[in-house]
Amino acid sequence: xxxxxxxxxxxxxxxxxxxxxxxxxxxxxxxxxxxxxxxxxxxxxxxxxxxxxxxxxxxxxxxxxxxxxxxxxxxxxxxxxxxxxxxxxxxxxxxxxxxxxxxxxxxxxxxxxxxxxxxxxxxxxxxxxxxxxxxxxxxxxxxxxxxxxxxxxxxxxxxxxxx
Amino acid sequence: xxxxxxxxxxxxxxxxxxxxxxxxxxxxxxxxxxxxxxxxxxxxxxxxxxxxxxxxxxxxxxxxxxxxxxxxxxxxxxxxxxxxxxxxxxxxxxxxxxxxxxxxxxxxxxxxxxxxxxx
Numbered sequence: 342x343x344x345x346x347x348x349x350x351x352x353x354x355x356x357x358x359x360x361x362x363x364x365x366x367x368x369x370x371x372x373x374x375x376x377x378x379x380x381x382x383x384x385x386x387x388x389x390x391x392x393x394x395x396x397x398x399x400x401x402x403x404x405x406x407x408x409x410x411x412x413x414x415x416x417x418x419x420x421x422x423x424x425x426x427x428x429x430x431x432x433x434x435x436x437x438x439x440x441x442x443x444x445x446x447x448x449x450x451x452x453x454x455x456x457x458x459x460x461x462x463x464x465x466x467x468x469x470x471x472x473x474x475x476x477x478x479x480x481x482x483x484x485x486x487x488x489x490x491x492x493x494x495x496x497x498x499x500x501x502x503x504x
Numbered sequence: 505x506x507x508x509x510x511x512x513x514x515x516x517x518x519x520x521x522x523x524x525x526x527x528x529x530x531x532x533x534x535x536x537x538x539x540x541x542x543x544x545x546x547x548x549x550x551x552x553x554x555x556x557x558x559x560x561x562x563x564x565x566x567x568x569x570x571x572x573x574x575x576x577x578x579x580x581x582x583x584x585x586x587x588x589x590x591x592x593x594x595x596x597x598x599x600x601x602x603x604x605x606x607x608x609x610x611x612x613x614x615x616x617x618x619x620x621x622x623x
Contacts, residue, residue: 344531347527347531348524348527348528351523351524351527352524355519355523355524356516356518356519359517359519360514360516360517363517364514369517369520370520372519373519373520373523376519376523377523377526377527377530380527381527381530381531381534384531384534385534448513448514467513467514468514468516498513
């Protein structure tokens with residue numbers, strides 16, 4: 342993998358990867374750093390990288406880095422989540438902004454309540470644009486399991502949001 | 505994918521700007537670090553090789569000169585840290601017909617010279 346391959350990949354995957362990682366760590370700076378770390382890690386192993394399968398690989402690296410980060414912070418007893426209401430400034434009137442902010446907060450709670458294996462599946466299916474097969478490769482699970490876990494995650498999210 | 509009201513479940517956030525530039529800088533940093541590590545490793549290997557060569561090329565099969573040890577022993581004796589050796593010089597019994605040893609006194613009790621000569 343050349344440097345220009347890496348840059349092209351970064352340009353294409355930065356946004357979806359950032360969105361997946363943000364929903365794992367709920368902190369914009371940490372998510373941004375994790376995206377960078379994942380690509381640096383990929384660059385270090387570039388001689389072994391096969392371009393055709395690089396997409397699941399970068400998600401796998403990134404999710405592993407996020408898990409390690411969360412584990413470390415759990416051990417330290419401190420996880421700096423972004424304030425839910427201030428995560429993204431809302432345009433429009435205050436009432437709509439408040440409503441959107443509350444909705445985000447509930448969604449964050451719902452996503453955080455999911456077990457890890459369901460959360461990773463739903464996030465990858467939502468943001469990565471990868472096929473079930475690729476998501477399965479990224480998470481080291483069979484393709485069929487991706488579909489069933491995604492459905493289970495959606496059901497749990499729906500239940501949580503309709504409470 | 506929708507859960508409610510046909511709205512997307514998650515909104516797509518934009519990552520902070522300047523990500524690619526930052527990545528390029530980090531990769532340049534990685535390259536520099538790799539070159540620096542390689543240079544240090546090469547220099548260390550070179551120094552080790554030179555040290556080994558010096559040891560192998562020393563006279564007496566690589567034995568170090570005795571002078572530094574001698575100096576430190578003398579200093580230690582002068583400081584009273586160790587005692588001066590008391591044994592005197594003698595000729596091996598099978599060579600006593602060929603060689604003789606003569607003790608030459610000096611003004612200092614702690615220093616003794618021996619003159620060894622053939623008969």
